[in-house]
Amino acid sequence: MANKSVWSDNRFWRRSAAWVTGFASILLIWLTFDTSAQIAMGNDQDLQNKVTKRVPGPTVINYKITYEMSAKRGHEVPVIGEKEKFFGRDDYSEEEAGALLHLGKLGSQAKNCMDCHTLLGNGAYYAPDLTKAWIDPAWGPNGAMQALTGKNTKEEAMAEFLMHPDQYPTHARMMPDLGITAKEAKGLVAFLKHMSSIDTNGFPRNFGKIEGAVHGK
Amino acid sequence: MASKYLTGVGSESKQLATWYFTFAAILFGAQLLFGLIAAIQYVMPGFLYGILDFSIARIIHINALVVWMVFAMFGSVYWLLPDETGIETVGIKIGKLLFWIFAAAIVVVVLVYLLIQVGPADETTIWFITEGREYIEAPRWADWGIVVVALGFVANLFLTGIKGKQTGIVTVLMADMIAFAGLYLAGMFFTDNISVDQYWWWWVIHLWVEATWEVFVGAIAAYGLIKMIGAHRQVVEMWLWIEVAMLFGSGILGLGHHYFWIGTPEYWWEIGALFSALEPLPLVAMFIHVLYDWGKTQGAQEEKGSTVSVVNNKPAFTWFVLNAFGNFLGAGIWGFFHTLPQVNLYTHGTQFTSAHGHLAFFGAYATILIGMMYIAVQGTNGIKIMKHTKASLWGVSMIVSGVVGMTVALTIAGYVQVLVSRAQMGATWAGYFDGQSGMWFSQAMDWRLVMGVVTFLGFIFLAKDLLTTGKNPVHER
Numbered sequence: 001m002a003n004k005s006v007w008s009d010n011r012f013w014r015r016s017a018a019w020v021t022g023f024a025s026i027l028l029i030w031l032t033f034d035t036s037a038q039i040a041m042g043n044d045q046d047l048q049n050k051v052t053k054r055v056p057g058p059t060v061i062n063y064k065i066t067y068e069m070s071a072k073r074g075h076e077v078p079v080i081g082e083k084e085k086f087f088g089r090d091d092y093s094e095e096e097a098g099a100l101l102h103l104g105k106l107g108s109q110a111k112n113c114m115d116c117h118t119l120l121g122n123g124a125y126y127a128p129d130l131t132k133a134w135i136d137p138a139w140g141p142n143g144a145m146q147a148l149t150g151k152n153t154k155e156e157a158m159a160e161f162l163m164h165p166d167q168y169p170t171h172a173r174m175m176p177d178l179g180i181t182a183k184e185a186k187g188l189v190a191f192l193k194h195m196s197s198i199d200t201n202g203f204p205r206n207f208g209k210i211e212g213a214v215h216g217k
Numbered sequence: 218m219a220s221k222y223l224t225g226v227g228s229e230s231k232q233l234a235t236w237y238f239t240f241a242a243i244l245f246g247a248q249l250l251f252g253l254i255a256a257i258q259y260v261m262p263g264f265l266y267g268i269l270d271f272s273i274a275r276i277i278h279i280n281a282l283v284v285w286m287v288f289a290m291f292g293s294v295y296w297l298l299p300d301e302t303g304i305e306t307v308g309i310k311i312g313k314l315l316f317w318i319f320a321a322a323i324v325v326v327v328l329v330y331l332l333i334q335v336g337p338a339d340e341t342t343i344w345f346i347t348e349g350r351e352y353i354e355a356p357r358w359a360d361w362g363i364v365v366v367a368l369g370f371v372a373n374l375f376l377t378g379i380k381g382k383q384t385g386i387v388t389v390l391m392a393d394m395i396a397f398a399g400l401y402l403a404g405m406f407f408t409d410n411i412s413v414d415q416y417w418w419w420w421v422i423h424l425w426v427e428a429t430w431e432v433f434v435g436a437i438a439a440y441g442l443i444k445m446i447g448a449h450r451q452v453v454e455m456w457l458w459i460e461v462a463m464l465f466g467s468g469i470l471g472l473g474h475h476y477f478w479i480g481t482p483e484y485w486w487e488i489g490a491l492f493s494a495l496e497p498l499p500l501v502a503m504f505i506h507v508l509y510d511w512g513k514t515q516g517a518q519e520e521k522g523s524t525v526s527v528v529n530n531k532p533a534f535t536w537f538v539l540n541a542f543g544n545f546l547g548a549g550i551w552g553f554f555h556t557l558p559q560v561n562l563y564t565h566g567t568q569f570t571s572a573h574g575h576l577a578f579f580g581a582y583a584t585i586l587i588g589m590m591y592i593a594v595q596g597t598n599g600i601k602i603m604k605h606t607k608a609s610l611w612g613v614s615m616i617v618s619g620v621v622g623m624t625v626a627l628t629i630a631g632y633v634q635v636l637v638s639r640a641q642m643g644a645t646w647a648g649y650f651d652g653q654s655g656m657w658f659s660q661a662m663d664w665r666l667v668m669g670v671v672t673f674l675g676f677i678f679l680a681k682d683l684l685t686t687g688k689n690p691v692h693e694r
Contacts (some may be wrong), residue, residue: 008370009452010385013458024469031488032416039412039483054480055412073318098409100639105409107338109349115272120415120479121566123351125634129650131478138646166267171261171650176270182611184338191411198412201486203478204644205562 044094047080054199056080058097061124061190062090065197067207068133080182085188087155087191103184111178117194119204127175132207133158134189134196144170158192159185230295230306233313234575235597237292238590240320242680244285245583247327249673250276254441256669257456259662273334277327278352281354282578284323289586291370291435294390296593297440298374308373312648315369326355343407350414352422353404360405367398385454388603389436389461398430412480419475426578427496427548428468433542435460435499441537446527448510456506463499471496477558478565488560493556497549507541529579529602530595532609532682536588539617543580551576551624563639568661569631576624587679596688602693608682615675622668631663 006012008057018182042053047060050142064084070077083090092100108114115124137144140156149169151157161168162185255274256442257264265274298306306312329344329346336342343349344357355363371394378387404421408414417631439457442448473489528534564570595603634652641650652658686692 006457010455010458013455014388017458017462017465021465021469022340024466028472030467031484035416035476035481035485036413039410039416039480040330041413042409054482055410068462073678076408102409103338105411105414106340106343106407109407110338110342110347111335112272112276112349112354114349114351115275116270117355117412118566120416122418122475122479123566124272125566125568126255126275126570129644131642133646136646153646170264171647171653173258173653174266176267176272178335179337187338191463195411198480200478200480202637203562203565206640206643208645209643210583 050080052199056188056194056197057094058101059092059094059195061086061097061100061193062092065135065193067132067196075205076207077199077202078197080137080197085153086190087153097190100187100190101194103187104189104194107180107184107188108191116175119180120198120200123127124195126173129204130192130195131198131200132196134193135208137208150206155186155189155193158189219389228299228305228620229309229313230299231593233306233309234292234294234296235593236313236316237288237295238593240316241288241321241586241615242405242590242683243655244281244288244323246676246680248278248281248285249669249676251275251281253556253666253669253673254278256323256666259378260304260659260666269331270334270512273330275329279352280327280330280354280477286430286578286582286586288319290377290587292395292593293586293589294374296589296596297386297437298377298381298386300444301387301440302377304377304381306373307376307380308369311369312373315366318362319366322359322366326359327449329356330354346408350404352416353401353418357405358674360401360685364398364441367401370394370400383453384450385457386436389432389457393429393432393436397433400424400429415479416476416481419472423472423475424469426581427471428465431499431548431581432461434540434581435464435503436586437589438537438540441533441585441592442510444508444592445450445530445534445537448514452512454504460503460506463495463502464563467492467495467498468576469633474558475529475641477561487646488524490557496556497545497553499547500549504541504545506664507538511538530591530600531603532613533588533591533595533603533606535605535609535613536584536591539613540580540584540588543576543584545580546572547576547578547580547624551628561634564631567631567634567639569628569635572624572627572631575620575627579620590683594683595692598687600686600692600694603686604691604693606682606689608678608685612675612679612682615671615678617675618674619668619670619675622671623665625662626661627667629664630658633658633661 024206039055041055041057042051044059046053047063048193051090060080062083064081066079066081067076068079086092108119113119116124116127118125119130121129121131137143145161146152146154146157147158149157151160159182162180163176165183166177251274254265254269255271255278258274295306295312336346346356346607347354348356374394375391378391385642400421403417435457439453440454443450470488473485474493476485476489497694518527555561555569555573590601632654637655638644638648638652642651
């Protein structure tokens, strides 16, 4: 056995496994530092100075959000436009907006949203994806939901639906009443509006851009 | 070729293993039942509406899945430790106490899911009802309980590994299980930033099922090959180290394929695509390894003039071979289908993911853990050669065809969603429901339900077989 090859040596493979694992882990940790910095939430200053953040600050609810094709990046990106009223105001302070977002994020977990819907594409597939729900045409001025709920704005229509989903059936598969209060609904809508402003690298593709000429039935 | 270690009699560690396996099997049944409820709701949306809504059925479906697998994994380790180290597990009394704490905590968590379901939007809900994060919904108090139990388990494993004989298999398990337990901590904090939330959430989910759990399977497969067919330890452990290198080498950075669309930077497209595309390779290696060793050992035996099978536990070995193939097919092929960002842009968050999830969890984990249950049943009943029975064959056939059937149905449903909801309709609310009401989609959901029922019937055969083994005269003692 004097000429035993290294390729059939357990010690060689054990060391290789340790080195490969260590190297991959270190690379992941290094990338995590970089990514964490890039996805840290922005603030009101950034929004006022038009500094683009992958995850904007909570006061993004004071602005109009659209989803537009970026020629440079080759896919759609959220665009933060002029001021827009949210429940009648466009001057939420950083604290007020932050508190609303906090309430909404807590609500999204306390009501198990993710076990029917997908958020950023992750969750269950029993109900529509909520990543860009805020800019879904269904809730816009030409959509059905404002008329259905008897409200004049997108945010009020969304809040009304969240509080009494069983009263506004849109499909045989209905959202159940989860005991969402008016305050919680406002927070949840702020959370949805904020989520739609996150730069998701173009997911979902063509959101809201295709009207659907032919139904695939 | 029956191993002299197979008896479980007299070992407290093996007794504890059987407790873990029993509770795991009960939770497996619960997983299937609540999966059936959720499947019925796709077909009849009014079913249990307002009483046990889809979200609750699904929470229990996927939480029972994760927990039964964790229980069966703990059981597997307690089972093999005395065999590998040659000594009784150190601190087994504490291990037994922790089992009861763990089991009681799970029962309370499930009862709260069922009876309280949701809470107000504040921290008390997160602490006591649900954390609302897919797979790890368990409330914060239970998180801490799980941490304590996992630490106790890791301590049992480490103290025994250090005191007794430290084989390659035990070394891999020690390194793997501490990473497995430690990763859970990444899923235990609250943040308002959903991108940060999902970044760390994937550390738990992905680094469990596509890294540490896979390495665990490699170690268990190695143990099973030595026990069941008398494979040569030197060869088996060399393969195990190669598998560890390949699995962690691809799986750790393969995490990137979850970072395409959650707000994280574009470089994850390249990193995630490259490393996750490599993830099937170790699964191919594991498949070849199991079949090669089987053929090699059988061949060596036949050279000596004996045509008797080298396999001393037919049902367990069947499940191990199914694991080798199912891991490659479910995790490897069904995963690779939609892992490239160009494809994933359209398939992310559709039934495609669900199809992959069903076949991968089954192929990679359920199979080998059921195999371990059979090894434990053989050991505790002092059986030398365990044979297939009618129930074991019906069980394995129905479960496999049921899960494959569900996977095919869900894959078709996923295609409809990709084509109609995503490509054609631009992923909106209206587009979503257009996809859902398509004929192909609804028929796929009907078939998924039928195949779910087949799976559940198979489970009944499996449970019957495991429970009646002790009295079955067909096995050689």
